[in-house]
Amino acid sequence: MSSTATSISQAAISPEPSTDPAGGAVLLRRTRKLVTTLAYVIGALALGVVVWELIIVATNAQSYILPTPLSVWKTLVDLIETRTLWSQLGATMEGTLVGFVLGCAAGVVLGIAAGEFKVVRQIIYPYLVAIQSLPKVALVPVLATWFGFGLNAKVALVVLLVFFPVLVNTFQGVATADPAKIDLVRSLRGGRWQQLWRVRFFSAMPYMFTGFELGIVYAFLGAVLAEMTGSQSGTGVMIEQFQTNADTEATFAMLIVLAVAGLLLNTIVRFIHHKVVFWEESSGGMSLSTTN
């Protein structure tokens, strides 16, 4: 019997990545797909620039209302060369990342606690509903009163924004773990901790990372927002100053900087998601909701 079994196994092994000759073809197909996607992106951006120029021509807009793409580009290059951008961006990133990590940690811990203990769930729930429906920007003045205008206030806002999506997603993941897997652990007399550690935690990981992906977007948003509404340093402060000086070109340049930085942050979290939660069947691209 063992010999038949082995031959079945060998037959079943064939759909293997990388080792079989089809691997090269797969790589080629992927590269081609990537190139096509990239071509579309570049095309779309070029189209955007053309439309932008056309609007300026059509409406005869002044440069303080709508600067030309070329002037924005020049200002951007200037900003990049003058170093101040980097230190300010560093300040924004510091607030974003510190707040993100703290918010994620708190969200995961409380999400698991809520999944495990009914008491925690019931205590958290009313606050969750209240704070979820509150526009968190309204908290900025209060946070400024408590934490001043430094890093702490920034981090506090970021934590508040990151915490809830991570908490909700983690809780959902813990609560929806496959009952058959739990039963398996129970049949081996695994108690609550075994169930949590052997099954629920790992089952929740795809959900946690969905929370992290949302969280990083909120974190960046929160950091810039905190800077714009009152802070000593950061890209948000720069935008505020440019805006005050009616330097629209620089403001636009900053928007581009923020867009690229945000995209970069998001891509990094996504990348880590796929590396860590390697067993996830399909992480449909819907995790980035448009709720901000």
Place this chain on the structure above:
Amino acid sequence: MSPQNSSAEAGVAHLAGDGSAGAGAGPAAGDAADHVRIEGLSLRYRGRDGSQVHALDHIDARIKNREFVAVLGPSGCGKSTLLRVLAGLILPTVGTVSFVGEDGRSASDLVGLVPQAATLMPWLRVIDNVMLPAKILKLPRQPARDKAMELLDMIGLKGFERRYPRELSGGMQQRVAIARALLHDPKILLMDEPFAALDALTRERLSVELQSVWLSTGKTVFFVTHSISEAVFLADRVLVMSRRPGRIIAEFTVPDARPRGIDHVSPESEEIAASIRTVLERDASQEWK
């Protein structure tokens, strides 16, 4: 038993009245070779809509040491529920389940569970999936690892230790689940329609392999299925359950010698299969009365 259909039915009527007697060679009940005794077991629970569900109704059954018992019935008859009671996952409303050792004394109720879907942990490699019981039961690591390798070899998955479940076919995953159920050396395997999700060919092949695993390990097996042919092929004894509330309405002993081949047929087994079908059809037809 007679080969004619009509007299087979008559035999069934008798069995339905008296569930404790076997159809083939009448097994002696209650001797020291019992491994599991299920006595007066009933289970009611409140369903999601608040109505009472009567899942199991006065089940009495004995399973002997090293016996292969298949439980057969329509879907929703409570056969999986009975398995869950045996696994200690749910408590019966009334009645008892007792595990008896070969010395006649009360024995461990630790079981090896093979769920319907293979239910492997997708984040663990094959070897770690097989070793899961050792981790949960906190068994020494190295002996467990050796045992796991040995079991993987036995079920024909040598060389697949470092793979992840999603890299395996459904049949291979189910074999891993069987190896995992054997790791902590339970005396009894509880299998809940383990091959239901597999294609017919894989199913047949795994049935044969399960038979040889059973022959070489000497476990008692409690095997839930809704396939008559699977039950008759694998089991020493087939228990037939009714629609809800689940009762054992018939019991058949399959006398055929082991090992049975993949294309195994005998007049006896064919007749038993026909009788089981009759019992199930009669039970189903009562729904309309």
